[in-house]
Amino acid sequence: MPRFQYVLFDLDGTLIDSAPAILASYRQAFATAGRTPVVAIDESIVGPPLVETLQILTGTKDARLIDELAAHFKASYDTTGYRETAAYAGVGDMLERLAAGGRTLAIATNKRLHPTRLILDHLGWSGYFKTVYALDLFEPRLPTKAAMIARLMDDHDIPEHVSVYVGDRSEDGESADANRLPFFAATWGYGSLVPAEMAAHWRAFATPAALTAALLED
Structure with a gap:
């Protein structure tokens, strides 16, 4: 063997290289929710799971806010956003x-x-x-x-x-x-x-x- x-x-x-698609969907999620992230939405945030990343971006673990942003992210990324992913x-x-x-x-x-x-x-x-x-x-x-x-x-x-x-x-x-x-x-x-x-x-x-x-x- x-x-x-x-x-x-x-x-x-x-x-x-999923960063461009992921970052675009995070930005769309915050814009849709009318929120401003507390840290920059850039390549440094790509990698951890969705909820963990949203907690970093919001500076909070408030479940209602995280769930709202996660739903907006998924609505963007899981429909068309993922297609921007490149090998x-x-x-x-x-x-x-x-x-x-x-x-x-x-x-x-x-x-x-x-x-x-x-x-x-x-x-x-x-x-x-x-x-x-x-x-x-x-x-x-x-x-x-x-x-x-x-x-x-x-x-x-x-x-x-x-x-x-x-x-x-x-x-x-x-x-x-x-x-x-x-x-x-x-x-x-x-x-x-x-x-x-x-x-x-x-x-x-x-x-x-x-x-x-x-x-x-x-």
């Missing part, structure tokens, strides 16, 4: 090569499940992935990305010694560590880890082509 038979991917900032250059080729090489691919993302599936269908990628996990796949929702990865691996009998997690943020690396998985950092995305943020045992890749070569090593 190949060293990396199972490749688990983060989504936003790793496979797709990073080389990612489509990477997925095709990994699938052709017999690797088993999965997604573990903080993104909600519904728009994740819409985006994968939109990009023509759904067939590459054996399974797609999101925090809201279960009720109650999973508490962390580390818990989500653990659940995915347990549900699908994925052994850690032939698996790897690929992401673009320190949270991704820490979640991989929590599950005793190697972590490969995709440094081409907006969550790109700088050397000072990299743990010594993590590996960084500047292009999908370089990552593909590593994942296809036997």
